[in-house]
Amino acid sequence: MTASLPNKNAAQEAPVLLSVQHLTRRFGGLVAVNDVSFEVRRGEIFGLIGPNGAGKTTLFNLMTGLTPPSSGSLSFGGQMMTGLAPHQIAAEGISRTFQNIRLFGPLSALENVKIAQHTRTRAGLWAGIFGRDKAEERRVTLRAWELLDLVGLSERAGEQAANFSYGDQRRLEIARALATQPRALLLDEPAAGMNTAEKSVLTSFIREVRDRFDLTIMVIEHHVPLVMNLCDRVAVLNFGELIAIGDPASVQRDPKVIEAYLGA
Numbered sequence: 480m481t482a483s484l485p486n487k488n489a490a491q492e493a494p495v496l497l498s499v500q501h502l503t504r505r506f507g508g509l510v511a512v513n514d515v516s517f518e519v520r521r522g523e524i525f526g527l528i529g530p531n532g533a534g535k536t537t538l539f540n541l542m543t544g545l546t547p548p549s550s551g552s553l554s555f556g557g558q559m560m561t562g563l564a565p566h567q568i569a570a571e572g573i574s575r576t577f578q579n580i581r582l583f584g585p586l587s588a589l590e591n592v593k594i595a596q597h598t599r600t601r602a603g604l605w606a607g608i609f610g611r612d613k614a615e616e617r618r619v620t621l622r623a624w625e626l627l628d629l630v631g632l633s634e635r636a637g638e639q640a641a642n643f644s645y646g647d648q649r650r651l652e653i654a655r656a657l658a659t660q661p662r663a664l665l666l667d668e669p670a671a672g673m674n675t676a677e678k679s680v681l682t683s684f685i686r687e688v689r690d691r692f693d694l695t696i697m698v699i700e701h702h703v704p705l706v707m708n709l710c711d712r713v714a715v716l717n718f719g720e721l722i723a724i725g726d727p728a729s730v731q732r733d734p735k736v737i738e739a740y741l742g743a
């Protein structure tokens with residue numbers, strides 16, 4: 480696996496891919512995401528941090544259609560995504576992983592990646608359930624092998640996902656997310672549950688995935704050294720509000736950010 484430098488300058492000049500405008504989500508009296516606006520440029524690795532309960536996962540849920548916004552909008556590649564169902568947003572090219580891993584535990588790693596491809600294959604979901612034609616099946620299987628190889632799991636393709644370590648399950652989740660051929664990948668705490676050795680290779684792995692698939696990546700992560708090393712820019716949420724955005728070093732020095740973390 481080859482490490483690459485963050486393409487910070489390239490990302491700064493690249494066109495905007497994701498535009499979040501005044502996104503707000505209320506749950507009863509609680510404003511989980513409060514009038515949040517920012518833009519992510521093509522090719523960026525964009526971090527989203529903040530204390531527990533700050534609204535990070537809710538923001539990902541809003542961006543992937545799992546939770547409808549109370550107000551505000553998301554556009555992707557200039558196209559409005561607000562109001563689309565999760566499978567439509569995935570088909571447009573925004574894919575994600577989850578904080579609580581959502582693999583099919585009893586199925587093999589290979590089957591997990593094959594099933595994830597249904598949003599992109601010609602025959603769609605019905606074929607995922609009732610079987611594809613032979614040529615399509617071969618293509619889907621080959622691509623699943625390629626993705627497992629990329630995340631370093633091809634030698635365990637036949638093993639049940641439930642038997643994998645946390646770190647390997649997270650890598651398998653990334654392979655699944657890539658199976659839909661996204662343009663943007665949203666990673667919700669990819670280092671959670673990983674041991675130190677797994678965490679140390681995660682940065683170069685995520686950069687390699689970005690470079691190889693020409694992706695734009697947003698990442699929620701509590702592990703601060705990882706965020707600081709990995710991300711071109713970082714946004715900070717606190718009580719649902721965007722309190723800081725910028726390069727990792729300046730965000731880390733921002734008094735509002737320091738106060739949010741010390742007060743948490």
Ligand SMILES: Nc1ncnc2c1ncn2[C@@H]1O[C@H](COP(=O)(O)OP(=O)(O)OP(=O)(O)O)[C@@H](O)[C@H]1O
Pocket residue numbers: 506509511529530531532533534535536537538578
């Ligand atoms: N479906 C829901 N119904 C009611 N409240 C919710 C719901 N989802 C999230 N919340 C609340 O919204 C707030 C933001 O939660 P969210 O999970 O987005 O935070 P987070 O920044 O991802 O936290 P963590 O770092 O702990 O995962 C919390 O107060 C949470 O309890």
